[in-house]
Amino acid sequence: MTTLIYTLTIFALLLCLLSVLAAARRRAGDSRRAFATAWVVAFLLFVADWVLAQAPPFGNMRHVLAFFPLVMAPAACYLRRYRALELTGWLAAASAIALTGALCMPLQATWRQMPALQSPWFAPHVIAYVVSYGLMTVAALLTLASWRCENRLRAADALVRLSFPFMTFGLWSGALWADAAWGGYWAWDIKEAWSLLTWSLYLIYLHIERYPAFASWRRRLLLLGFAAVIVTFLVVNLLPRIESLHSYAQ
Numbered sequence: 001m002t003t004l005i006y007t008l009t010i011f012a013l014l015l016c017l018l019s020v021l022a023a024a025r026r027r028a029g030d031s032r033r034a035f036a037t038a039w040v041v042a043f044l045l046f047v048a049d050w051v052l053a054q055a056p057p058f059g060n061m062r063h064v065l066a067f068f069p070l071v072m073a074p075a076a077c078y079l080r081r082y083r084a085l086e087l088t089g090w091l092a093a094a095s096a097i098a099l100t101g102a103l104c105m106p107l108q109a110t111w112r113q114m115p116a117l118q119s120p121w122f123a124p125h126v127i128a129y130v131v132s133y134g135l136m137t138v139a140a141l142l143t144l145a146s147w148r149c150e151n152r153l154r155a156a157d158a159l160v161r162l163s164f165p166f167m168t169f170g171l172w173s174g175a176l177w178a179d180a181a182w183g184g185y186w187a188w189d190i191k192e193a194w195s196l197l198t199w200s201l202y203l204i205y206l207h208i209e210r211y212p213a214f215a216s217w218r219r220r221l222l223l224l225g226f227a228a229v230i231v232t233f234l235v236v237n238l239l240p241r242i243e244s245l246h247s248y249a250q
Contacts, residue, residue, distance in 0.1 A: 023089020062105035068098035135163035140226035
């Protein structure tokens with residue numbers, strides 16, 4: 001099973017990179033096909049992880065990172081059909097980054113679902129955050145590449161607007177989950193505090209455009225928000241000396 005999981009992860013990563021390469025060469029059809037195949041492989045990986053964990057595989061960092069292609073590929077289809085945005089290569093790039101991270105994480109073959117995770121909020125909460133963080137990653141990549149292309153900045157703005165409701169749901173469902181698991185909606189745990197800070201930065205980003213005097217700060221604010229995403233999603237979970245109620249996610 002271990003060999004299968006690593007093989008599927010590497011295969012999905014290579015397909016995502018192939019999608020990125022095809023998009024860079026302006027071969028949109030090939031990029032979509034490669035990313036669609038990556039989704040199939042990522043789904044098989046998800047099933048294998050579920051069998052190994054004997055529970056929905058969202059409880060550690062490797063599980064979550066490996067799940068990114070499963071939400072990024074449908075997001076690419078949605079953006080192309082309903083927002084007229086062809087971002088398959090960018091979403092595949094975000095998936096490739098996540099899968100690379102998954103390969104760097106321990107397998108944790110003995111992981112089992114602890115009591116705090118046995119909640120109906122478990123899967124919706126994690127999926128909402130994966131969607132929001134994945135789209136925010138692409139928004140940050142587009143922003144970094146937008147200094148000479150305003151169209152990319154507009155695409156980044158559209159991604160933030162699409163992902164912010166998912167982030168809001170993740171924050172809200174997390175509070176409800178915390179109340180059910182620990183008897184309180186909010187404990188100012190470091191993970192909770194950074195999640196609130198991240199959400200607040202993107203909220204400011206979405207409202208600051210109303211004030212022309214601060215409009216030039218939007219690009220910097222979007223990148224600052226993504227830096228907060230990195231701290232919330234990775235740093236808080238991976239630094240060994242940080243004490244958190246969310247330590248099960250390491």
